[in-house]
Amino acid sequence: MDNRVLVTGAAGFIGSNLCERLIADGYYVTAIDSFTDYYDPGRKRMNLSNIISHKNFELIEEDINSCDIREIISDSRCVFHLAAQAGVRMSWGKEFSVYVDSNILTTQKILEALKENKRTKLVYSSSSSVYGQTDKLPMCEDQILKPVSPYGVTKLSGEHLCELYRINFGVNTLSLRYFTVYGPRQRPDMAFSRFIIAALTGGEIEIYGDGRQTRDFTFVSDAVEANIATMQYDGKETIFNIGGGSRVSVLEVLEILKNRISENFDIAFLDRAKGDVLDTWADTSVAKRELGFSPRIDLEEGIEREIEWYRNFLTSNKQGR
Ligand SMILES: NC(=O)c1ccc[n+]([C@@H]2O[C@H](COP(=O)([O-])OP(=O)(O)OC[C@H]3O[C@@H](n4cnc5c(N)ncnc54)[C@H](O)[C@@H]3O)[C@@H](O)[C@H]2O)c1
Numbered sequence: 204m205d206n207r208v209l210v211t212g213a214a215g216f217i218g219s220n221l222c223e224r225l226i227a228d229g230y231y232v233t234a235i236d237s238f239t240d241y242y243d244p245g246r247k248r249m250n251l252s253n254i255i256s257h258k259n260f261e262l263i264e265e266d267i268n269s270c271d272i273r274e275i276i277s278d279s280r281c282v283f284h285l286a287a288q289a290g291v292r293m294s295w296g297k298e299f300s301v302y303v304d305s306n307i308l309t310t311q312k313i314l315e316a317l318k319e320n321k322r323t324k325l326v327y328s329s330s331s332s333v334y335g336q337t338d339k340l341p342m343c344e345d346q347i348l349k350p351v352s353p354y355g356v357t358k359l360s361g362e363h364l365c366e367l368y369r370i371n372f373g374v375n376t377l378s379l380r381y382f383t384v385y386g387p388r389q390r391p392d393m394a395f396s397r398f399i400i401a402a403l404t405g406g407e408i409e410i411y412g413d414g415r416q417t418r419d420f421t422f423v424s425d426a427v428e429a430n431i432a433t434m435q436y437d438g439k440e441t442i443f444n445i446g447g448g449s450r451v452s453v454l455e456v457l458e459i460l461k462n463r464i465s466e467n468f469d470i471a472f473l474d475r476a477k478g479d480v481l482d483t484w485a486d487t488s489v490a491k492r493e494l495g496f497s498p499r500i501d502l503e504e505g506i507e508r509e510i511e512w513y514r515n516f517l518t519s520n521k522q523g524r
Contacts, residue, residue: 212286219250352478386423387512421447422500446485
């Protein structure tokens with residue numbers, strides 16, 4: 204039991220990085236993922252290629268909403284719940300039902316399974332999108348939450364459900380609010396991925412808005428570290444901001460890419476997307492005090508690592524590997 208953990212959304216960007224770290228630390232990892240087609244499922248298989256054959260790793264290819272999750276969880280010390288439909292822009296309109304299924308119903312199903320199982324801890328992957336548009340910066344865990352996208356609403360619902368099951372049934376839940384995570388294997392719909400691919404291939408970079416919006420960027424290994432620290436935590440706090448401490452504008456990110464890759468790309472400024480906030484900035488003092496969280500990778504180094512990963516990715520794709 205002490206060495207067994209479950210990771211949901213294990214084939215995704217953050218989930219696969221977390222699984223690798225858990226395997227390296229000697230855990231037995233059960234991984235569940237339904238390989239949704241939001242982006243290429245082949246990429247998700249590649250995400251797991253380093254550990255898929257490891258003796259301590261088991262992959263279950265199922266949708267959480269249609270499998271026996273109680274049985275799958277049974278002897279896990281911790282469930283890291285990362286499975287979700289991500290992406291702000293697609294969350295409007297008819298796709299909203301996908302967000303409800305993957306972000307709210309999955310979470311409720313896991314919480315129901317944990318009602319009778321108090322030994323297992325649930326670490327829920329939440330998001331800075333729960334804050335919405337606010338002038339109160341940096342964002343603190345206890346400020347008013349007013350998400351401005353349907354995606355943010357579903358992530359907040361998941362968080363609220365965790366709190367409800369903790370208070371009413373004693374389920375051991377904690378939530379991590381990540382601020383824009385980036386690094387190797389980043390989802391292809393995210394800004395850095397789109398920018399780096401365009402810069403490496405001489406394409407056009409599309410920016411929503413005027414580029415002066417700011418984000419607190421978090422390198423993926425720091426988000427992974429926060430998950431590990433949360434599994435080991437037994438204090439009183441239940442919600443933590445996880446931000447990398449590298450808050451810059453999109454225009455500043457472009458300058459870094461110009462310096463590191465080339466000036467050889469066009470920029471198209473598009474309308475600001477509905478649901479995108481102007482600024483994010485994490486107050487991480489609670490995570491620092493309680494979890495010992497201290498981001499290690501700054502933006503320059505983190506971007507360099509993501510560029511390197513994309514160079515290799517594009518080369519191996521070209522060679523048809
Ligand atoms: N990447 C970020 O910057 C960021 C920021 C804040 C919060 N988050 C949260 O972190 C988590 C991981 O995000 P990511 O960027 O790695 O996304 P991702 O899309 O790469 O990974 C999510 C995985 O969940 C799987 N999945 C979706 N619905 C499922 C279901 N019903 N059953 C089983 N598997 C399912 C998908 O196939 C996918 O592989 C998500 O909960 C997301 O909301 C991410």
